[in-house]
Amino acid sequence: xxxxxxxxxxxxxxxxxxxxxxxxxxxxxxxxxxxxxxxxxxxxxxxxxxxxxxxxxxxxxxxxxxxxxxxxxxxxxxxxxxxxxxxxxxxxxxxxxxxxxxxxxxxxxxxxxxxxxxxxxxxxxxxxxxxxxxxxxxxxxxxxxxxxxxxxxxxxxxxxxxxxxxxxxxxxxxxxxxxxxxxxxxxxxxxxxxxxxxxxxxxxxx
Amino acid sequence: xxxxxxxxxxxxxxxxxxxxxxxxxxxxxxxxxxxxxxxxxxxxxxxxxxxxxxxxxxxxxxxxxxxxxxxxxxxxxxxxxxxxxxxxxxxxxxxxxxxxxxxxxxxxxxxxxxxxxxxxxxxxxxxxxxxxxxxxxxxxxxxxxxxxxxxxxxxxxxxxxxxxxxxxxxxxxxxxxxxxxxxxxxxxxxxxxxxxxxxxxxxxxxxxxxxxxxxxxxxxxxxxxxx
Numbered sequence: 001x002x003x004x005x006x007x008x009x010x011x012x013x014x015x016x017x018x019x020x021x022x023x024x025x026x027x028x029x030x031x032x033x034x035x036x037x038x039x040x041x042x043x044x045x046x047x048x049x050x051x052x053x054x055x056x057x058x059x060x061x062x063x064x065x066x067x068x069x070x071x072x073x074x075x076x077x078x079x080x081x082x083x084x085x086x087x088x089x090x091x092x093x094x095x096x097x098x099x100x101x102x103x104x105x106x107x108x109x110x111x112x113x114x115x116x117x118x119x120x121x122x123x124x125x126x127x128x129x130x131x132x133x134x135x136x137x138x139x140x141x142x143x144x145x146x147x148x149x150x151x152x153x154x155x156x157x158x159x160x161x162x163x164x165x166x167x168x169x170x171x172x173x174x175x176x177x178x179x180x181x182x183x184x185x186x187x188x189x190x191x192x193x194x195x196x197x198x199x200x201x202x203x204x205x206x
Numbered sequence: 207x208x209x210x211x212x213x214x215x216x217x218x219x220x221x222x223x224x225x226x227x228x229x230x231x232x233x234x235x236x237x238x239x240x241x242x243x244x245x246x247x248x249x250x251x252x253x254x255x256x257x258x259x260x261x262x263x264x265x266x267x268x269x270x271x272x273x274x275x276x277x278x279x280x281x282x283x284x285x286x287x288x289x290x291x292x293x294x295x296x297x298x299x300x301x302x303x304x305x306x307x308x309x310x311x312x313x314x315x316x317x318x319x320x321x322x323x324x325x326x327x328x329x330x331x332x333x334x335x336x337x338x339x340x341x342x343x344x345x346x347x348x349x350x351x352x353x354x355x356x357x358x359x360x361x362x363x364x365x366x367x368x369x370x371x372x373x374x375x376x377x378x379x380x381x382x383x384x385x386x387x388x389x390x391x392x393x394x395x396x397x398x399x400x401x402x403x404x405x406x407x408x409x410x411x412x413x414x415x416x417x418x419x420x421x422x423x424x425x426x427x428x429x430x431x432x433x
Contacts (some may be wrong), residue, residue: 039376048297073299082290086222088229093222098291100218101305102298103211128229 001025002047002152002183007056009042016042017204020056026151029174029184031192034204035078040187041081041156043204048078048154058077060152077102077148080155081156083141091115094129098144102107106147114146115139117173119166135161145173153177153184168193215300216308223312233278238320241274245328256333263332264342264393271321271346272353272382278317279357279378280364282309283428287365297433303421306428308356310421318350334397341396341406348409349389350368355416356381362427385412 001024008018016039022028032040046049047058049065058065065072085094092111099106115125118139119133125134129140138161145153153174159167171193174184178198187191192199227234248266252258268391286292325346326339334342360378364370388409392402 031222049387050293050296070299070301073297076297078293078297080290080293082293084290084294086226086285086291088226088290089222093225097218098294101215101222101291101294103215103300 001061002185003046003059003062005056005059005102007043007046007058007161008054009039009046009051010054011026011039011042018055022202024183024185026100026179026181026183028192028198028200029178029186029192032187032202032204033068033189039205040204044154044156044185044187045080048076048080049073050078063109069091074103075150076152076154077144077150078154079141079144079156079158085129085137085140088128090126091120091132091143092125094140095143095147099119099147102148103188104149110147111143114143117146118143118169133161135163135166138162139166142170145170151182153182153186155184155186157187157189159188159190212300212304215419217305219308220312220381221306223309224315227312227316230336234316234320235433237274237278237317238324240277241270241321242328244270244273245331249331259332260334260397263329263334264334264338264390264397265297267325267328267342267393268345268349268386268390271325271350272379272386274321274348275318276355276375276378276382278313278376279361281353282313282353282358282361283365284361284370287431292428293432296429302425302428306358306421306424307417308350309336310358313358314351314354318354321350338393338397342393343351344406345389345409348406348413350370351383352385352409352413352416355413355420356385359423359427362424362431365428365431379407380381383425385409388412 004020004022007020009016022030032043034040041049046053060072060075061070084098090098092108092115095111095114096106096108112125116122120136120139124136129137132140142158158170162170175194177184245267248262249259252262283292286295296302298305322343325342329339329342357378360374363377364373367373388405392405392409395405396402
């Protein structure tokens with residue numbers, strides 16, 4: 001279970017949010033919505049431990065994530081606003097090196113299947129990623145969701161530059177993750193088409 | 207976190223960086239060409255007097271090696287920072303300092319090792335004797351990893367700052383002074399017939415110290431850069 005306790009965040013002079021309390025149970029998804037600049041990405045980065053909160057804390061199964069450190073990193077897959085893929089590597093190499101870095105095993109076949117699952121044809125698996133379109137690059141980044149075994153997913157605008165079909169595929173994948181008892185926090189502008197009992201919405205006022 | 211997965215992550219990052227360097231050979235070749243050109247300019251500027259060249263040789267070679275290291279160092283984290291892989295590095299279940307060592311090792315193999323390998327050839331231009339050339343290689347072998355280690359702290363500190371290349375130079379060059387003194391000193395004293403062992407041991411000590419301290423400092427700086 002992921003929990004934010006009396007969280008507040010300030011960027012520069014501006015206070016983005018304060019005294020924020022929210023709880024994400026296993027099998028559910030927290031969709032963070034709000035205007036541009038309302039602190040959605042900052043909240044996600046606080047959840048990921050990249051950004052320390054000004055006040056308050058994040059608890060994972062009741063323990064502070066800044067105490068858990070690497071033990072918390074072992075629970076999480078974070079796909080940020082930046083794709084985290086290398087232009088000079090092929091999509092397959094990108095998936096494999098990202099997984100190796102995260103300390104999860106991923107074979108070449110598994111990487112290939114993940115890329116196919118998200119709709120990238122075999123033909124482009126061997127091209128350098130720099131020739132891909134924005135949407136295709138985003139899909140290479142999201143392909144990690146098919147090989148990751150981590151219980152907590154933190155996704156920043158996962159659906160940007162994706163076409164309708166891919167959005168559907170990613171939503172399905174999210175649903176499967178939740179059904180297995182996983183947790184997810186996503187920042188989004190779009191409506192997430194998941195069963196209502198699994199989705200909790202958090203609107204940041206800005 | 208098991209030990210094997212830690213080595214896997216470090217191995218992964220070394221493999222990835224070497225693969226990237228293979229795809230972009232021009233980047234790696236740049237610092238080597240820089241070294242060759244700078245070193246070759248000195249005999250042209252100072253004149254071909256063998257005695258003079260032999261005197262300035264060790265210093266010139268070492269200063270050029272140091273600048274060549276610096277040139278490539280400024281970029282060591284930039285690409286990772288821009289494309290988001292640095293965020294992923296910070297979030298892996300391994301200590302960031304250990305990954306930094308992997309990153310620096312890969313960087314040294316790409317830009318430091320060629321300098322070490324090429325140095326005897328450049329030393330010949332300055333009329334260094336066979337024994338002094340050996341000491342030169344040894345001193346660079348111990349010194350260039352130290353330069354990479356110290357330099358990454360500077361590179362991490364200026365991440366995301368405009369005009370960071372020059373800033374890294376200003377931050378890091380003063381810290382390079384001891385390495386330069388011991389490195390050039392080793393070659394000079396071997397030419398004088400005293401033997402370079404004392405200076406080489408000091409270089410070794412610098413390497414051990416930087417291996418111990420620099421990765422932690424770099425890791426802290428990287429976390430701050432990403433906040």
